[in-house]
Amino acid sequence: MGGLLTGSLALLADAGHVLSDVGAIALALVAARMGAREGSSRRTFGHRRGEVLAALANGLVLLAIAVAVLVAAIVRLSDPPSIAGGGVLALGLLALAGNAFATVLLARGDRADLNLEAVVRHSAADALGALAVVVCGAVVLAGGSPIVDPIASIVIALLIGASSVKLIRDPMEVLMESAPANLDVDVIARSICGVEGVTSVHELHVWTVTPGFEALAAHVVVTRHSDRDRARRELEYSLRERFGIEHTTLQMEEESDGALLQVDTEPG
Numbered sequence: 499m500g501g502l503l504t505g506s507l508a509l510l511a512d513a514g515h516v517l518s519d520v521g522a523i524a525l526a527l528v529a530a531r532m533g534a535r536e537g538s539s540r541r542t543f544g545h546r547r548g549e550v551l552a553a554l555a556n557g558l559v560l561l562a563i564a565v566a567v568l569v570a571a572i573v574r575l576s577d578p579p580s581i582a583g584g585g586v587l588a589l590g591l592l593a594l595a596g597n598a599f600a601t602v603l604l605a606r607g608d609r610a611d612l613n614l615e616a617v618v619r620h621s622a623a624d625a626l627g628a629l630a631v632v633v634c635g636a637v638v639l640a641g642g643s644p645i646v647d648p649i650a651s652i653v654i655a656l657l658i659g660a661s662s663v664k665l666i667r668d669p670m671e672v673l674m675e676s677a678p679a680n681l682d683v684d685v686i687a688r689s690i691c692g693v694e695g696v697t698s699v700h701e702l703h704v705w706t707v708t709p710g711f712e713a714l715a716a717h718v719v720v721t722r723h724s725d726r727d728r729a730r731r732e733l734e735y736s737l738r739e740r741f742g743i744e745h746t747t748l749q750m751e752e753e754s755d756g757a758l759l760q761v762d763t764e765p766g
Contacts, residue, residue: 506631507567508630508648511563511571543707546707546708557662557665561659561662561666565655568659571648571649575648583639584635585635587639588635593624597624626657627654630650686702686714686741687699689741690716693732695720695728696720697721699717699718702717717749717751718748722753724752
């Protein structure tokens with residue numbers, strides 16, 4: 499309403515972003531509740547990836563808002579309408595205070611949670627957007643050109659767009675089952691081969707079910723007549739303690755004897 503009364507696109511853009519925050523928080527709460535549900539024979543990992551999908555949805559909404567604001571601001575650049583500088587400044591200061599407080603409060607939570615990270619980024623972008631609104635109102639109130647309003651709107655759009663990048667990229671990495679960014683698969687492979695009795699590893703896969711829940715599956719080849727159970731237990735301990743991977747599926751294989759693969763092709 500404030501954006502409509504003052505004629506400020508920057509204020510309207512910031513208000514629209516704040517409104518999207520309400521949806522982001524609601525979506526995050528729904529996803530958190532889904533993630534707490536037990537697994538079933540159909541969804542053996544439960545609903546943990548609801549968090550990932552919610553974060554992706556939040557990122558896409560932010561990107562859509564950024565594009566809409568950017569387009570509207572570019573249209574206004576050629577003929578910026580007059581705006582009520584005093585009203586824009588007052589509402590901007592009010593929004594800045596509220597968003598800054600909310601951002602600081604939310605940032606103290608578990609930032610590994612993609613849902614919380616999405617809400618924090620929404621709130622931080624709101625605070626920066628409100629700051630741009632304050633600058634816009636102050637400039638107009640001091641007698642500056644109303645072109646500052648679409649310029650501030652472009653700044654807000656870029657801030658919102660920048661906030662959306664991580665929220666889209668990280669969930670996509672999880673959904674594509676990429677190896678976690680903090681884990682080097684080559685280092686893990688060398689660590690596995692460093693265990694006594696292990697000769698090689700293949701079909702090594704490391705992925706994230708949901709942030710904080712990494713999983714690993716591999717075929718591990720050990721020397722003939724070695725204690726495969728001992729090697730498996732040692733590997734599980736090493737992967738848990740060194741890399742923080744607690745969910746492992748290791749298929750232990752005994753290396754083949756080359757002599758068994760020889761075929762006598764000479765006539766008897």
